[in-house]
Amino acid sequence: MIDTGNYIAAKAAVMAKPDVVAAYPITPQTTVVEGIANYLEKGEFTGEYICVESEHSAMSACIGASAMGVRTFTATSSHGLLLMHEMLHWAALARLPIVMCNINRVIGPGWNIWADENDSISQRDTGWIQFYCSSNQEIFDTIIQSYKLAENEKVLLPVMINYNAFILSHTSMPVDIPDQREIDEFLPKFKPKWNLDINNPVTFGNIIGPEYYIKVRKAMQDAHKNAKKLIPEIAREWKKKFGRFHGDLLEKYRCDDAEYILLAMGAIAAESKVAVDEMQRKGLKIGLARIRTFRPFPKESILQLSENADLIVIDRNISVGSEGVLFNEVKAALYHKSDARVNGFITGLGGRDVTYKDIESMCRKTVEGKANECEWYGI
Amino acid sequence: MGKTGSWRVFRPVVDRLKCVKCLRCWVFCPEGVVRREEDGTVSIDYEYCKGCGICAAECKVKAITLVREEGDGGK
Amino acid sequence: MAIKDFPIEEYVLPGSAACPGCPATIALRIVLKALGKKTVMIVPACCTAVIESLYPHTSFNIPVMNIAFEAAAAGAAGVEAALRKLGKNDVTVLAWAGDGGTYDIGLQALSGALERETNFIYICYNNQIYSNTGIQRSGATPYAAWTTTTVGGKKEFRKEMGDIIRAHHIPYSAQTCISYPDDLYNKVKKAKEIEGPKYIEILTPCPPGWRFSMEKTVEMGRLAVETGVWALYECKNDVVTFNGKSRLILENKIKRVPIEEWMRPQGRFKHLFVPKKDVKRIKALEEHIEKIWERYRKYYI
Numbered sequence: 171m172i173d174t175g176n177y178i179a180a181k182a183a184v185m186a187k188p189d190v191v192a193a194y195p196i197t198p199q200t201t202v203v204e205g206i207a208n209y210l211e212k213g214e215f216t217g218e219y220i221c222v223e224s225e226h227s228a229m230s231a232c233i234g235a236s237a238m239g240v241r242t243f244t245a246t247s248s249h250g251l252l253l254m255h256e257m258l259h260w261a262a263l264a265r266l267p268i269v270m271c272n273i274n275r276v277i278g279p280g281w282n283i284w285a286d287e288n289d290s291i292s293q294r295d296t297g298w299i300q301f302y303c304s305s306n307q308e309i310f311d312t313i314i315q316s317y318k319l320a321e322n323e324k325v326l327l328p329v330m331i332n333y334n335a336f337i338l339s340h341t342s343m344p345v346d347i348p349d350q351r352e353i354d355e356f357l358p359k360f361k362p363k364w365n366l367d368i369n370n371p372v373t374f375g376n377i378i379g380p381e382y383y384i385k386v387r388k389a390m391q392d393a394h395k396n397a398k399k400l401i402p403e404i405a406r407e408w409k410k411k412f413g414r415f416h417g418d419l420l421e422k423y424r425c426d427d428a429e430y431i432l433l434a435m436g437a438i439a440a441e442s443k444v445a446v447d448e449m450q451r452k453g454l455k456i457g458l459a460r461i462r463t464f465r466p467f468p469k470e471s472i473l474q475l476s477e478n479a480d481l482i483v484i485d486r487n488i489s490v491g492s493e494g495v496l497f498n499e500v501k502a503a504l505y506h507k508s509d510a511r512v513n514g515f516i517t518g519l520g521g522r523d524v525t526y527k528d529i530e531s532m533c534r535k536t537v538e539g540k541a542n543e544c545e546w547y548g549i
Numbered sequence: 550m551g552k553t554g555s556w557r558v559f560r561p562v563v564d565r566l567k568c569v570k571c572l573r574c575w576v577f578c579p580e581g582v583v584r585r586e587e588d589g590t591v592s593i594d595y596e597y598c599k600g601c602g603i604c605a606a607e608c609k610v611k612a613i614t615l616v617r618e619e620g621d622g623g624k
Numbered sequence: 625m626a627i628k629d630f631p632i633e634e635y636v637l638p639g640s641a642a643c644p645g646c647p648a649t650i651a652l653r654i655v656l657k658a659l660g661k662k663t664v665m666i667v668p669a670c671c672t673a674v675i676e677s678l679y680p681h682t683s684f685n686i687p688v689m690n691i692a693f694e695a696a697a698a699g700a701a702g703v704e705a706a707l708r709k710l711g712k713n714d715v716t717v718l719a720w721a722g723d724g725g726t727y728d729i730g731l732q733a734l735s736g737a738l739e740r741e742t743n744f745i746y747i748c749y750n751n752q753i754y755s756n757t758g759i760q761r762s763g764a765t766p767y768a769a770w771t772t773t774t775v776g777g778k779k780e781f782r783k784e785m786g787d788i789i790r791a792h793h794i795p796y797s798a799q800t801c802i803s804y805p806d807d808l809y810n811k812v813k814k815a816k817e818i819e820g821p822k823y824i825e826i827l828t829p830c831p832p833g834w835r836f837s838m839e840k841t842v843e844m845g846r847l848a849v850e851t852g853v854w855a856l857y858e859c860k861n862d863v864v865t866f867n868g869k870s871r872l873i874l875e876n877k878i879k880r881v882p883i884e885e886w887m888r889p890q891g892r893f894k895h896l897f898v899p900k901k902d903v904k905r906i907k908a909l910e911e912h913i914e915k916i917w918e919r920y921r922k923y924y925i
Contacts (some may be wrong), residue, residue: 189709192702218705223736227698230691230733234666234702237689240709242702256692366687366703368662368715373682375690382679553639572627576805577842579642579649581634597638601645601831602839 171347175338178306178345179245179271179331180205182313184215185353186269189240192220192231196250197283198335199273203245217241225250229257229268236266237374239365241317244268247335248275248289255293261328262297262390264375267320267360268328269313274436274486275335276520284521285334285437287487291464291495293330297390299397300465303333304440306343308416314357315404323363324396334437334486335521348412356411394466401463419468421460422475424450428457430537431475433500434484435461438517438524442484445529456482456533461496469503476510482536484529484547486518493544517547524548553580557600559615565590567612574604574613625809631657640683642675645838647828647845648749649675650802652720655747655826656686658812663716664707666700668730669693670722671756672749694729696721697737700744708743716816717744724754726825727763727783738792738821745815745822748785751830759833766853767912768905770835770892777895777905781912785825790859794821798858800867801827803845807856807867814858827854835891844889852880852913855920864924874920883910 171181179202183191193203209215218235222228225246232242246254251272261268272290276282290300299319303309309331316329333339366374378386402418409415421439424446425431434442439460446458459475461468475481481504485494492498497514504510513536518524528548535541563574570589582594583604593604605613635656642649648671656663665688667673673690677683691699700719707715719737721730726748734746753771754760761771763783770777789797796818798811808826815822829844831837836844848854849869856870865871872878884906887893896902 190702190705192698192705218709220701220705220740222698222701223732223739226695227701227733227736230695230698231702231705233691233695234689234699234704235706236702238664238703238706238710240706257695260692260695366664366689368664368687371682371684371686371688373676373684373688373690376676376679376682376688377674378679570628576627576630576654577650577802579644579646579653579841580638580640581636581649581653582638585632594638599644601841603645603650603841606839607842 172342172344173306174201174340174342175306175309175333176201176273176340177205178310179313180209181347182310183243184209185350186243186314186317186357187241188217188243190218190220190232190235191243192222192228192235193244194222194225194228194246194250196225196247198275198339199245199247199250199271201340202271225253226257229254229261232268233257233261233264233266236261236268237264237366239360239362241360242268243270245271245273247273248277251289251293252277255296258293258296258298263386265326266328267317267326269316269320270328270330271313272330272332273335273339274332282520283335285337285486286519286521287332287436290330290332291487294465294495297327298465299327299329299394299463301329301331301463302435302461303331303338304436304460306338307345307414309333309338310345310347311408311412311414311416314353315408317357318404319397319400321360322400325393325400326363327390327393327397332436337437346414352411356408398466417460417462418471419463419466420471421462423458423460425457425459425475427455428479429455430482430533431479432456432458432482432484432529432533433461433472433496434458435464435496436486438484438486438529441524441526442529445526445533448526449530449533454533454537467499467503472500472503473507476504476508480511481513482533483512483514484532485514485516486524488516488519497544513541514544515547516544522548552596554596554598557598557618559600559602560595560598560618561593561600561602561604561613562616563591563593564612564614567610569610569612571609573607573609577603577607579603625806625813627805630654630809631660633657633661635685637683637685640675641677642671643832645831645841646675647751647802647830647841648672650841651749651808651826651828654805654808655812658809659716659718659816661686662714663718664689664703665718665720666691666696666703668696668721668725669756670725672720674756693725694733696725696730696733697742697746698733700746701737701740701742704742704744719744719746721746721748722756723748723750723752723764724762727785735792738789738794738823741820743820745812745824748825749828750825751828751833752782753830753833755830755833767909768893768896770895789823792821793862794823795819796858796860797823799825799827799854800856801845801849801854803842803849804856804868811858833892835894836889840889844886847881847886850881851883851886852917853883853886866920866924873917874925880913880917883913
């Protein structure tokens with residue numbers, strides 16, 4: 171199948187057989203929900219489809235449905251994700267395995283619909299598992315894998331699958347789509363650990379004192395730790411069954427003997443592969459570690475990478491008043507444990523194109539010792 | 550759930566001889582602590598009665614009176 | 625149905641964290657008697673989120689999902705969709721929200737759920753204030769009432785939520801009051817039997833919020849109806865029928881009791897009577913209520 175990231179996401183969502191989809195349109199997510207609507211019309215999607223009146227309600231409806239013990243899906247982008255913010259926390263604290271696609275888009279003002287990761291990065295602390303995809307195939311595979319991860323009783327957390335606006339959402343690529351039967355084998359029907367049940371009248375989410383609340387937070391953190399173990403396991407199970415592998419928490423690309431390792435996410439990471447090939451061809455020993463999961467954060471893997479290489483981090487986001495967020499977190503991962511130098515670049519904001527040539531020049535500047543610790547590229 | 554009767558100031562006392570079994574006290578009790586007895590009259594669960602006095606106020610035949618608690622924790 | 629025939633089963637358990645004399649628990653006891661065991665309740669931020677008591681306990685003997693303030697109707701829509709998908713057609717979905725969560729912050733989600741023909745009952749228990757947060761004004765607070773955010777008395781008249789609801793042309797909507805348990809019970813029972821979105825608003829006079837003595841909860845509701853501050857009516861398939869005393873007022877068979885009778889026992893209107901009677905503001909509210917009844921008479925007789 172050759173199709174855009176969004177239609178591939180719609181296909182994956184429908185093949186995961188969610189019982190309830192609740193969504194609200196926003197550019198550039200719209201073709202995901204339109205795709206699902208078309209599958210509904212054709213009878214290929216047999217779940218309930220709620221066309222809500224806002225993203226806040228989309229997430230609220232997913233929360234209600236998930237609390238009833240059924241599988242749910244939604245998709246959004248940018249301002250839609252920001253409007254959901256309160257309910258993102260709610261979904262995670264309620265430990266509901268909702269799966270959502272977020273198409274990374276700029277936050278206004280001014281209005282801008284292009285790629286930028288500040289929307290999802292600013293949801294970092296909501297408790298959601300966050301994947302960043304670099305190809306349409308990865309979008310498909312990650313959506314299916316995400317249900318398996320989210321619904322595992324050692325995890326029970328919502329999952330956000332992020333991919334860049336237009337660069338993936340509206341770009342057609344060939345994608346291998348397994349049979350429904352194979353998907354069903356990989357992803358059996360959801361068996362909830364708890365749900366709203368008239369035969370077991372429990373109250374969920376009522377007032378909770380400090381003695382219990384801190385334990386709830388700790389349990390979420392433990393669930394993320396469990397996810398760290400499960401993400402590679404699920405990825406490998408997928409590889410065994412379908413022959414494709416996009417990496418564990420991060421994907422290493424030509425890192426052997428590398429003196430520098432580039433860290434990036436999303437579309438920039440895909441472009442970085444081209445840059446790495448180009449640079450290695452020219453004799454520069456630079457590899458790539460593509461961050462596949464930003465939450466849970468692959469701290470241990472990054473530390474390991476830093477044993478023999480200095481790191482270069484490219485962020486398509488900024489925590490204004492601080493630095494690029496990935497840069498920030500990479501440094502924290504090394505603190506007191508590694509002597510590796512870390513250089514950070516902020517680029518691509520507002521949908522600025524970042525080509526392999528741009529990536530190469532950022533790397534060269536670092537290698538030549540001309541780069542500041544953290545700097546902007548392409549201003 | 551707490552034993553909310555412990556902080557009550559007034560306790561409602563039912564005169565079952567006066568009671569006309571209309572059940573207004575039962576339906577209006579915010580706590581659901583007015584018990585329906587087999588003879589159709591009512592009694593109060595003092596463990597949880599908060600002493601609001603709605604039952605006495607709404608009794609058409611004044612079969613419920615409010616009596617000040619003696620500070621014995623509602624027992 | 626006569627009170628003595630109401631089901632004996634209790635779904636609001638004694639020992640809750642409600643204030644003494646709480647009208648919300650009176651309402652909820654009756655509502656759940658009408659709906660029965662096969663009910664899932666969605667509760668946004670409101671007094672009931674406190675009344676249900678602290679984790680790991682609960683005061684409710686039905687499954688309850690708490691949700692954010694503005695999200696009751698949307699959360700309920702998700703629950704309803706899941707039930708439909710699961711083929712559980714005999715379970716009632718009840719969204720139970722206060723007036724703040726309905727008139728103000730939850731209005732968008734409510735309107736959306738009504739428009740989408742969500743099969744649920746949305747009940748607003750209206751105590752005319754944000755009482756859980758400590759008595760702030762809401763869109764339901766009456767003119768001239770003191771709240772902690774309208775210290776000299778509210779300057780605006782309350783919103784007509786009933787009109788907003790009826791503009792959605794849903795199969796059933798109603799206004800009732802805790803002081804008329806048979807009216808309340810029957811309306812909930814009726815709503816339960818109807819497919820599609822149902823909206824019921826219950827006037828729930830709040831002792832600490834309205835500043836009256838706690839044994840007067842039921843009396844204050846009765847006075848609200850007798851003065852015409854609140855009307856008992858129902859709207860089935862766009863046909864509005866007034867009930868009980870409100871019907872007699874509508875048809876001019878009885879006169880409304882002067883509004884002062886309802887205001888005077890309430891501390892929130894004290895500044896209109898002490899140190900000196902504020903004739904102007906009392907009259908303004910009286911005239912506003914009269915205008916509402918004139919409109920009712922024009923459209924619903």
